[in-house]
Amino acid sequence: MSKGQLTKGGKGEPGGTSKVVSAQAPLGVRATLKSARLAIAEGEEAAIRQFLPDLQEIMQGEDIKEGIRSFIERRQAHFKGR
Numbered sequence: 001m002s003k004g005q006l007t008k009g010g011k012g013e014p015g016g017t018s019k020v021v022s023a024q025a026p027l028g029v030r031a032t033l034k035s036a037r038l039a040i041a042e043g044e045e046a047a048i049r050q051f052l053p054d055l056q057e058i059m060q061g062e063d064i065k066e067g068i069r070s071f072i073e074r075r076q077a078h079f080k081g082r
Contacts, residue, residue, distance in 0.1 A: 023076075024079075025058075025063045025066075025077070025079045025081075026063070026079055026080075026081035027058050027061055027063055027079075027081060027082075028058060028063075031054045031055070031058060034050075034054065035047045035050065035051065035054065038050055062080060062082040063077075063079045063080060063082060066078060066079060066080070067079070
């Protein structure tokens, strides 16, 4: 697998990893990618400093409520990226 390419799942299923990632909360995925890119570009300390402000923003969104509701109700979450 080349850098930046998500193609195989745990059982060698094509697209497995991308299916798992796409089922996650979009804001969380974006924040994770942003943090990884910041760590590569400016170092871990810069990513650590930015972590709390990014997390606070995510915690104010609708998706966090949906994530908690879906967990309590034991169902798949339906994230909207808000």
